[in-house]
Amino acid sequence: MTWVVVFFGAAVLVAFTPGANNLLGLHHGMTQGVWKGLAGLLGRLAAFTVLIAAVAAGLGRILAASELALTVIKWAGVGYLVWIGGRLLWSTFRGERTTVVTGPEKAETVPALRIARKEFVVAITNPKAILIFTAFVPQFIDPAHGSFSRQIAVLGAVYLLAEFVAGATYIGAGTLVKSLRLSRRATRNVDRGTGVVLLGMAGALATSSS
Numbered sequence: 001m002t003w004v005v006v007f008f009g010a011a012v013l014v015a016f017t018p019g020a021n022n023l024l025g026l027h028h029g030m031t032q033g034v035w036k037g038l039a040g041l042l043g044r045l046a047a048f049t050v051l052i053a054a055v056a057a058g059l060g061r062i063l064a065a066s067e068l069a070l071t072v073i074k075w076a077g078v079g080y081l082v083w084i085g086g087r088l089l090w091s092t093f094r095g096e097r098t099t100v101v102t103g104p105e106k107a108e109t110v111p112a113l114r115i116a117r118k119e120f121v122v123a124i125t126n127p128k129a130i131l132i133f134t135a136f137v138p139q140f141i142d143p144a145h146g147s148f149s150r151q152i153a154v155l156g157a158v159y160l161l162a163e164f165v166a167g168a169t170y171i172g173a174g175t176l177v178k179s180l181r182l183s184r185r186a187t188r189n190v191d192r193g194t195g196v197v198l199l200g201m202a203g204a205l206a207t208s209s210s
Contacts, residue, residue, distance in 0.1 A: 007140045011159045015166035020122050022170045027194050028115055029174025036112045037171035043116030047123035052156030055133045056149045076125040078206045085198030092188045
């Protein structure tokens with residue numbers, strides 16, 4: 001079991017790295033509360049479960065042999081990050097023009113299913129997430145511990161646990177910010193910052209050589 005413990009430690013470090021899904025978790029915790037934030041996290045974990053199953057079925061070998069597949073996934077991720085980042089950023093400027101209220105921000109209520117769907121799509125089209133399961137996780141595979149598929153399933157489950165811990169932490173931080181009842185301007189600035197970072201991630205992904 002030592003190899004699993006070592007992998008869990010490495011997985012936690014990877015999972016806590018700020019990324020599109022973690023930023024969305026922070027945003028949803030801040031604007032929608034802990035339960036809807038957790039609904040989004042479940043959508044993310046569902047996407048990762050699909051990726052784990054795909055890797056166990058041979059996705060890694062297919063992607064390694066197909067530059068076109070990697071390119072399609074990359075630009076799908078870029079497009080969706082631009083979409084959600086742009087919408088978030090635009091909503092802050094639109095709200096600024098339509099109201100002069102200076103009290104605490106009251107965020108628009110978003111259905112939990114829509115939040116889960118958004119995080120699912122971001123995760124499933126995120127090349128970083130795909131690389132985690134096609135390049136990072138397989139590094140811990142050891143023939144002495146059983147078949148490839150079995151080890152991918154075990155390590156994948158361990159990574160899901162690490163991702164849950166990280167995601168819940170980001171959601172908790174967002175919920176804490178929400179409890180502080182920030183002013184409308186402060187909340188708008190946080191949303192703008194999130195939108196800008198998401199657009200920046202899209203730009204970095206678009207210009208990457210991988």
